[in-house]
Structures are given as C-alpha cells and as structure tokens.
Amino acid sequence: MTTPAEAPLEAPDIPYVDPERFLGQRRRGRRNAWVASVSTVVVFAVLVVGITSTPGWSQVQETFFNWDAAVATWPVVIRAFVLNIKIFLVAEFFILILALLVALARGLQGPVFLPVRILATVYVDFFRGVPTILVILLLGFGVPALHLSGVTNSPLVWGTVALIVSYTAYVAEVYRAGIESVHPSQRAAARSLGLSSLQATRYVVLPQAIRRVIPPLLNDFIALQKETALVSLLGPVEVLRAAQIDAASNFNYTPYVVAALLFVAITLPLTRLTDWLQRRATSRRSAAGMP
Amino acid sequence: MSYLTVHDVHKAFEGVPVLRGVSLAVDLHEAVALVGASGSGKSTLLRCIDGLVGVDAGTIRIGGADGLDVTAHDIDLDEVRQQVGLVFQQYNLFPHMSVLQNITLAPRKVLGLSRAMAEGRARDLLARFGLADKADDYPDRLSGGQQQRVAIVRALALQPQLMLLDEVTSALDPQLVGEVLDVIKELKESGMTIVMATHEMTFAREVADRVCFLSGGVVVEEAEAHRFFDEPQDPRTREFLARVRAWA
Numbered sequence A: 001m002t003t004p005a006e007a008p009l010e011a012p013d014i015p016y017v018d019p020e021r022f023l024g025q026r027r028r029g030r031r032n033a034w035v036a037s038v039s040t041v042v043v044f045a046v047l048v049v050g051i052t053s054t055p056g057w058s059q060v061q062e063t064f065f066n067w068d069a070a071v072a073t074w075p076v077v078i079r080a081f082v083l084n085i086k087i088f089l090v091a092e093f094f095i096l097i098l099a100l101l102v103a104l105a106r107g108l109q110g111p112v113f114l115p116v117r118i119l120a121t122v123y124v125d126f127f128r129g130v131p132t133i134l135v136i137l138l139l140g141f142g143v144p145a146l147h148l149s150g151v152t153n154s155p156l157v158w159g160t161v162a163l164i165v166s167y168t169a170y171v172a173e174v175y176r177a178g179i180e181s182v183h184p185s186q187r188a189a190a191r192s193l194g195l196s197s198l199q200a201t202r203y204v205v206l207p208q209a210i211r212r213v214i215p216p217l218l219n220d221f222i223a224l225q226k227e228t229a230l231v232s233l234l235g236p237v238e239v240l241r242a243a244q245i246d247a248a249s250n251f252n253y254t255p256y257v258v259a260a261l262l263f264v265a266i267t268l269p270l271t272r273l274t275d276w277l278q279r280r281a282t283s284r285r286s287a288a289g290m291p
Numbered sequence B: 001m002s003y004l005t006v007h008d009v010h011k012a013f014e015g016v017p018v019l020r021g022v023s024l025a026v027d028l029h030e031a032v033a034l035v036g037a038s039g040s041g042k043s044t045l046l047r048c049i050d051g052l053v054g055v056d057a058g059t060i061r062i063g064g065a066d067g068l069d070v071t072a073h074d075i076d077l078d079e080v081r082q083q084v085g086l087v088f089q090q091y092n093l094f095p096h097m098s099v100l101q102n103i104t105l106a107p108r109k110v111l112g113l114s115r116a117m118a119e120g121r122a123r124d125l126l127a128r129f130g131l132a133d134k135a136d137d138y139p140d141r142l143s144g145g146q147q148q149r150v151a152i153v154r155a156l157a158l159q160p161q162l163m164l165l166d167e168v169t170s171a172l173d174p175q176l177v178g179e180v181l182d183v184i185k186e187l188k189e190s191g192m193t194i195v196m197a198t199h200e201m202t203f204a205r206e207v208a209d210r211v212c213f214l215s216g217g218v219v220v221e222e223a224e225a226h227r228f229f230d231e232p233q234d235p236r237t238r239e240f241l242a243r244v245r246a247w248a
C-alpha cells in the first residue's frame, strides 16, 4: 500500500487512458474476434462441402480416408516411423557437430590454412548444389558396389550417411552466416583481453552466433525430418516404405495419409517453436532499438 | 628508460599511410593524452601498441629495457595483452554474458584463476567503481556510462601495467561523461600508466601529464599539458586548438 503522501509521486508513471477510447478499443477487439471466427467457419464449411460433394468423393474417401484401413495399418506404420525418428536423431547429431567444424574451417585465417579453406568451400558448394535424393542413391548403391572389405553394405547406414553429408553442407552455411553476423569488434575485445583466437571463438563469437541461428537451424531440422523418407529408396522399411507395402497389398492408400499425418504431428511442434523463437528475436531486437 | 617506447612507427591501410613515423615515450605512472583530428590515427596507434594491428615499420616496446618488443616477429601477443588493457569507444562488452562473467572471463581463461578467486577480484573492482549492484545484470540493462565503466573494470581485472583508453567518453550522452572521467581520474591517482585518445580537452588538461598532438601521421607537438594548451609552439597545433575551442 502506498501512503497518500507518496501517491502523487507515482502518478506520472501511470499512463492516462481515456475511458471512452479504452471501451471503444475493447468493443472493436470483440468485434474483430467475432468476424474472424465467422469467416473461418464459413471458409472451412465451403471447403468441406465443396470437396465432399464432388462426384469422385466417395471413391476417394474409400481409398484414402478409410477408417478401418487406418486402424489396421496403424501398428505397422507407427513401428516403421520409429525408424525415421532414429535416422533423424543419429543424422542430426552428426550434422550439428560436423557442420560446425566445416563452418569454422571456412573461417580459418592465414595462408597455412588455405588448403583446409578450399576443401571446406568445395565441399559446401558441391553438396549444396546436388539434390539430397541423388546423394542417397549414389552412396546407397554406389558404395556397396565397390565391394570394399570391412565396410558395411547396409543401405540404412549409407542412407543416413548420405543425409549427413548433404545436410552438413546446408547447416555449415547457417553456422557461417551466424558467425559472420557477430561484429568483428567482439573478437577484437576478446583478443585485447589476452584470449587466444580459439578462446575468442569458443567463448565470445560462437555463443552469440549460435543463439542467432537457432530458428534457421530448426528449419533445417524440419526439412531433414521429412527427408528421412528418402532413405526408403534404398530399401529399409521406414514409414514411407511400410505404408507403400501396406497400400499395395490392400489396394488402399490410407496408409500414406496416416504416414503423412505422423510427419505433420512430429514437425508441427518444431514449426511452432521456430515461429515463436523468431518472433521473440524480432521483438527483442526492436526493443533494443536494433534493426 | 620509459615504460612504453614507440619508435618511428609506420602503418598504411591498403596503401594509404596513416602513421608515418610516430615516436612516443611514456614513463611509468604517467598519463599521456593523444589528441588530433578525426582520422589522424589515434585509434590505429593504440591498436598497434596492443598488437591488434601489426606495424609496417618501427618498434614498440613495453616494460622498459628488458620488457617486451610488441613488434618482434616471435612475440607472444597474449603476454603483451595481459600487461596492457585496452578500452574501446563502443565499450564492446559481451552481450551474452553478465557483468561478472564479462569481467571474470579473461582472468579465468587467460590467467587461470579459479572462479571464486576471479569473482572475488571482480566484485572488489566493481565496488571500487560504484558498480557493486550491477554484477549480475546483462550489458543491455546498463546505461552507456555504466557499460563503459564495466569495460574499464574488465580491462583492469587482468591487473595491467598500462591502460590504453580510446575515446572512452565520445559515445556517451553528455550527462554520463562525468562518471567515466571520474573513473579515469581515480585510475591516474592510483598510479596507473595511461595513454588516452580523447576529444575532451578540458579533461586532458586536468588529468594528463603530457599531451601529444597527432597530425598528418606524425607527432607534431608534444608538451606538458598546461604548456601544450597555453603556449602551443607549432602553427598546426594552434590551428587545431583554435578550431576545438571554437567548437566548445
């Protein structure tokens, strides 16, 4: 509680709000919410009615949205989906580490490191240009064809390696953009305090760079999560392949829809998280008066 | 022998000469002000002394006769930087670290102090400069003057022998300049050797023992502070001072 004597001191801190305007804003806010709900309901109703009243709908419903088929396929598809998640987790783990090393290699200063810089640059340029699907086919069918002794022929392993090789190139570029966005004066300040170049990178540059690239990194996570399905081209029974087998044996495409929903279910939280982080970063920057 | 000796230093950027034979000697516990027009090379000279910028020719020695030659090819610059503290115009605090972490980073990673030891020292320094309650704040929560004082404390935490101050008040709002100048005055009184680039002529006169005027890439005039301002010898110095006074 404030004593009456203190009250006038605090008064200027409370912005004055015209009661008329305040109520007007409230009314407008409520009307906006109402318009938004009505228009949403109308648009969706039109869509549903429009699609379900097409001549082919009952046929489509039978082959794509068949509840019994969905229930029957569920155990197979969900078990196969676990393999996608495993591929994703293993690949992402290596990508995050290798991409950072590639990004750091590209930023090495000094003539001694020229070969390293060239190698890293060529690697990134090459694999950013080649479609992931080609890398998967080349590694998945190419390496076993070499008949190397002591090297696995597992399509699962080579498919995952292909994802790692391909995505490391993308993620390295994300890291590099983050590293370059940290102002050189930060490094100069660290160096002037006696930190070595490596220490300046480790304690001053990287923590700031990584914070800034978390949203784009999550975007690449989401893309990678979907592309695990490409490994099916090499034969491993991940979710797409399982759905395909099931669909072919029952002449029903519902398993594809189930597989699709599983991908959405797992990427949706990541997507929302990315949006939220991006919005937060933007509002922080504008609060700090930065562009 | 002087604590810091700069001898005939040359430095060009992309063929454009900035320093064309600068010489300067600074004794232990002495404060020298570097003045000169914008672009005259004050920052460049300070960065050369700290080894952030390599010189094209000339020598820079720190610590007297058996000290370090900053310009030698095999010099360990990290060793130089432990003896020399550099404070920038734009503070350059690390935004992802609290005030305490900013200050303890170098003592822990460079000097190898334990966290407790480093934090103890940092808190003592913060208290000395009236920042005790800011230890756990992040830089973006501080005013410009507070950030600059933290930057000075951060440099002091390595217990340097020489402090290089590069226009540490010129990014500040006028009402915040005083608090930072007070810190520098205290440093000077505690016996720190200081080389400071500054536009604050009144302050230079008050705190510096000597003033050094850079123009055209050389030291045009160097004199005790009161003589520099009251009886400037070189016509270029007089012109510079007249312009600065017209401004103020």
Ligand SMILES: Nc1ncnc2c1ncn2[C@@H]1O[C@H](COP(=O)(O)OP(=O)(O)OP(=O)(O)O)[C@@H](O)[C@H]1O
Residues within 6 Å of the ligand: B013, B014, B018, B036, B037, B038, B039, B040, B041, B042, B043, B044, B045, B167
């Ligand atoms: N890294 C660099 N690359 C190229 N040119 C540079 C670099 N650093 C400084 N210069 C140039 O050197 C000249 C001197 O710059 P310096 O910052 O040393 O001047 P200053 O006396 O500190 O000026 P101010 O009072 O504006 O801070 C300027 O013309 C500047 O453009």
Ligand SMILES: [Mg+2]
Residues within 6 Å of the ligand: B042, B043, B044, B166, B167, B197
């Ligand atoms: Mg400058």
